[in-house]
Amino acid sequence: MLLDVLLILTGFAVIVAIELPRLIKQKIYREIVIFFVLIAIGITLSLGQVLQLPIPNITKGIETVTRPIFKTVERILSP
Numbered sequence: 001m002l003l004d005v006l007l008i009l010t011g012f013a014v015i016v017a018i019e020l021p022r023l024i025k026q027k028i029y030r031e032i033v034i035f036f037v038l039i040a041i042g043i044t045l046s047l048g049q050v051l052q053l054p055i056p057n058i059t060k061g062i063e064t065v066t067r068p069i070f071k072t073v074e075r076i077l078s079p
Helices: 002-026 029-050 058-077
Strands: none
Touching: 002 029
């Protein structure tokens, strides 16, 4: 398990080492912030999987948000 954690952290470190210099060189600071937010989410979810932590199912959350919209659109479009 420790090896898995180290591999995950190494993999994300390689991604950051490859992508970050280009982002800094182009001075696109908003993308740097978004990049780190996505990296943090990825690390959190990856470590959660490896450590077998209970991770909420994002599909159910998306379904909860989109179901009322779908029902409304379906009501409008159905004859």
